[in-house]
Structure formats: structure tokens, C-alpha cells
Amino acid sequence: xxxxxxxxxxxxxxxxxxxxxxxxxxxxxxxxxxxxxxxxxxxxxxxxxxxxxxxxxxxxxxxxxxxxxxxxxxxxxxxxxxxxxxxxxxxxxxxxxxxxxxxxxxxxxxxxxxxxxxxxxxxxxxxxxxxxxxxxxxxxxxxxxxxxxxxxxxxxxxxxxxxxxxxxxxxxxxxxxxxxxxxxxxxxxxxxxxxxxxxxxxxxxxxxxxxxxxxxxxxxxxxxxxxxxxxxxxxxxxxxxxxxxxxxxxxxxxxxxxxxxxxxxxxxxxxxxxxxxxxxxxxxxxxxxxxxxxxxxxxxxxxxxxxxxxxxxxxxxxxxxxxxxxxxxxxxxxxxx
Numbered sequence: 001x002x003x004x005x006x007x008x009x010x011x012x013x014x015x016x017x018x019x020x021x022x023x024x025x026x027x028x029x030x031x032x033x034x035x036x037x038x039x040x041x042x043x044x045x046x047x048x049x050x051x052x053x054x055x056x057x058x059x060x061x062x063x064x065x066x067x068x069x070x071x072x073x074x075x076x077x078x079x080x081x082x083x084x085x086x087x088x089x090x091x092x093x094x095x096x097x098x099x100x101x102x103x104x105x106x107x108x109x110x111x112x113x114x115x116x117x118x119x120x121x122x123x124x125x126x127x128x129x130x131x132x133x134x135x136x137x138x139x140x141x142x143x144x145x146x147x148x149x150x151x152x153x154x155x156x157x158x159x160x161x162x163x164x165x166x167x168x169x170x171x172x173x174x175x176x177x178x179x180x181x182x183x184x185x186x187x188x189x190x191x192x193x194x195x196x197x198x199x200x201x202x203x204x205x206x207x208x209x210x211x212x213x214x215x216x217x218x219x220x221x222x223x224x225x226x227x228x229x230x231x232x233x234x235x236x237x238x239x240x241x242x243x244x245x246x247x248x249x250x251x252x253x254x255x256x257x258x259x260x261x262x263x264x265x266x267x268x269x270x271x272x273x274x275x276x277x278x279x280x281x282x283x284x285x286x287x288x289x290x291x292x293x294x295x296x297x298x299x300x301x302x303x304x305x306x307x308x309x310x311x312x313x314x315x316x317x318x319x320x321x322x323x324x325x326x327x328x329x330x331x332x333x334x335x336x337x
Contacts, residue, residue: 001193001233005122006101013073014319024255024284026072027312028103030270032261033058033091037081039107039141054080056262060090066260067100069280076103076127076257076308078270083110089117096123103127105167109146111153115160125163127195128154132168132182140171151189158190165235167195172212176223183232193235196221196244197307200271213303218246236307238331239314239324244305248314248327252293252301256312258283268292270308272300 002010010027017025036054067075075095082088083106095102105127118124131140134147157164166186170179186194198217212220221244234241242248254269264276265283272292277283293301317324 002235003122009073009101010315011319014315018319024289026070026258026280027253027256027315028074028076028308029067029070029072030257030259030308031058031063031066031075031077032079032259033063033077033082033085033088034080034262036084037079037107038084038109039081039143039146053262057085057087058091058260058262060087060094063091063260064094064098066265066280067095067098070258070260072100072258074101074103076105078105081107081110083114088114092118092124096121099123101125103165105129106153107141107146108150108153111150112156115153115157115162118162120161120163122163125165125192126154126157127165127167128191130166130168130182130186131170132174133178133185136174136178136182140169154189154191164191165193165195166191167197169197169199170212170220170224171199172216174220174224176220179224180229183229187231187233191233193233195235195307196241198244198305200304200306212305214305217244217303217305221245237311237314237318237328239317239328240307240311242327242331243310243314248317250310250313250317251295252304252309253312253316254289254292254309255284255287256316257308271304271306 014027034054034057035049077091082104085091088104092102092104101123103125106129108126108128111126111128128150129141130147130150131137137147137150138144154164154166168182183194198212198221221241225241225245239248243250257270258280259266259270260280264278265280266273267275267277267283268287268289269292277286290296292298294304318328319325
């Protein structure tokens, strides 16, 4: 569930873009202030750089300027591990001042001892990376004990009044019943909502065997989400959940989640690296968008059903027509099962 104030801000923003006739507009800015992480997950393609790259950081001023330039109402801060950045509190404070809705993505290994750097705000959410029950999560991130540490961080953050969500990436071999039990555990912790996505097959990721194809993704998510419990709360468009199950078809919206990092604006999206440009205007106007997405026959896109590419498509569908809005209302009331 998303707070009414945030939902209204996003809805107003999208409708404004529609009224202005803008075909391509950003919904969530992906801000990567660093690539360095304190984990080495086998499915990650962001930490395979040499040390001189991993040691680079964006300054708070660079982060704020990029957010101003992009104009998206929401800013997701992945990495790497953002809590490693020694100025992350300043980055967040500047974005809160700009009234951006921030999802600070973290593995939560440092969360409990870093909470004093932040102030609870409707604009700040800690999005904790949790990939399943204890054994499944620890195996996915390649380190024992991470689940317990993350749970401690979640409990403390919730206790202090912070908004907390979870972010779960699923790969081949995920057990639907265990994932459903995991949902129950996260709800018991008091998190605001859960985000779900199939993993994207980063070329640099050490483990290439665990990435899901499109048909397998649909089978897995249909098994997980059938007859959803009323207690489950998802921080996602219900239409995106239907898309994951193969009940709706969408084309990717790669410009919906533009990425800014230490190299500049990443072409074409958060997941693919086909070059960089210095300005957001250049990213939108100079990228050959027809080269990307499932219909493009680009091999890098053929199996992608990832949240950052298709959640914007679902949101655009919601506000693009009365039919799309009706689908969203029905799915919200009845569950995206």
C-alpha cells in the first residue's frame, strides 16, 4: 500500500504529463551514488568493476542537480550499498527538502547503526533487500547471517517510525510456498509493503544459470500470487503483478526509470549500459528507443520483465484510459490474482 499523499502526488504528476502530451516522461529516477557494496551477490552485475571505479562517489550536489534536472516525483537510491556513502544523510536530506519520495535501497547490514543519521519522514522509505526466508535469503546474497541482521534493522526502523518496505528479486529455483511464507513473515514485521521483481540477467553477474525466462517468470509468479492473502500488502501497481503472471501484456518503458550514476545518465535504462550522456535532455531526445524492449528483438531485452521497466508501463496504463483505470480499481479491490 502506498500512502494517499504519495499516490496523489504521483497521479497528479502522470496526469499532468498526459495533458501536456508528453509521450516519454520519467516516473522514478534511479540514483546510484556509488557501486561499492558490502556483499558480493552472485546475481549482481553492479559490483564487478575494478577498485578505482568502486571507490568513486557522487557528491550530494551532483545528486540534487540530477534530481532537479530529471523532475521525477520519486527517487530510488540503489547501488552498491548506499549506506556506505559517507554523505548519504546529506543526499537524502536534500531530496526530502525537494519533496521527492525516496526509496533508499539497502541490504540493511548497516541500517540499525545508521538510523541516527536520518529523521522519519513521509518522503523517506528504507527499501530493504530481502530475497526470501532465512536460508533462501542468505544463500542468495552469499553470506550467512544477513537475514537476521536485516530483520533487526527492519524492526528498529519500524519502531522509530520510519517507512519500511522490502524489495525481493526472484530467480530460478524459487519455491512458491516458501515465498508465500516469506510474505507472511514480512507482514508480521510491520513493513508498509513489498516489492517483487524477477532478476535481470546482467552480463557481468557471476551466476548466469539462475535468471528466469519470460515463460518461467509467468509460471513462477502465477504460483506465488494465486489466491493472495488479504494480509499481504504490495508496494506495486496491481497491474504490474498481473503482468508478471501473464494476465496482461506490456511493452517496456525504459525511460520511465532513468538512471544517473558516477558515469552520467545511463543509456537506455537502469539495467543496460549502452553508453552515457551528460544531461537528461540528451538521454530522452538522443536515445534510439526503438532499439529496446521486447518488440525490438534486442537479445538483451527478450526475457526482461523487471520492475523498473514495466512498473512505469503499468502506471501509464492506469492513467492512459478509462479502461486502464478501471482495471486498476478492480485489481486493487479484488487482488491481482
